[in-house]
Amino acid sequence: MVVTKTGRKMFPKLEYVIEGLRTSQAYGLVLQIEQVDDNRYKFSGGEWSAAGRGETGSVAKNVMHHDGVMPGAHWMRQPVNFERVKITNNPNDTNPSHVSSILMEVGSRNEKKSDKVAVLDSLVPSIVINR
Numbered sequence: 823m824v825v826t827k828t829g830r831k832m833f834p835k836l837e838y839v840i841e842g843l844r845t846s847q848a849y850g851l852v853l854q855i856e857q858v859d860d861n862r863y864k865f866s867g868g869e870w871s872a873a874g875r876g877e878t879g880s881v882a883k884n885v886m887h888h889d890g891v892m893p894g895a896h897w898m899r900q901p902v903n904f905e906r907v908k909i910t911n912n913p914n915d916t917n918p919s920h921v922s923s924i925l926m927e928v929g930s931r932n933e934k935k936s937d938k939v940a941v942l943d944s945l946v947p948s949i950v951i952n953r
Contacts, residue, residue, distance in 0.1 A: 837903040843894030
């Protein structure tokens with residue numbers, strides 16, 4: 823993907839099927855992406871390869887789903903996606919409308935760190951997130 827200062831939507835979009843939530847319990851879905859290593863990568867000969875040291879890994883950022891906190895029934899009704907999340911290479915982006923932007927270094931390798939369901943008010947014994 824090409825990373826820009828203004829931000830670009832992630833592709834492919836991350837989409838999940840949520841199961842096992844209490845229908846009336848309030849939940850918030852959080853996505854975390856972080857840099858895998860400190861290498862800079864280049865695409866050559868049809869593949870990606872390390873091309874020396876890059877910038878030091880950026881701090882992982884949690885991005886809450888744009889629906890905010892909703893009852894479990896809402897999350898289980900249909901597949902949930904993070905289509906509004908954008909990636910950017912602008913460390914000085916303070917635009918409040920970019921709350922779903924994740925800073926990434928150009929040429930870095932990043933991955934989805936974890937899928938978390940933030941449970942509000944009480945604990946739920948089991949939550950299944952299928953991709």
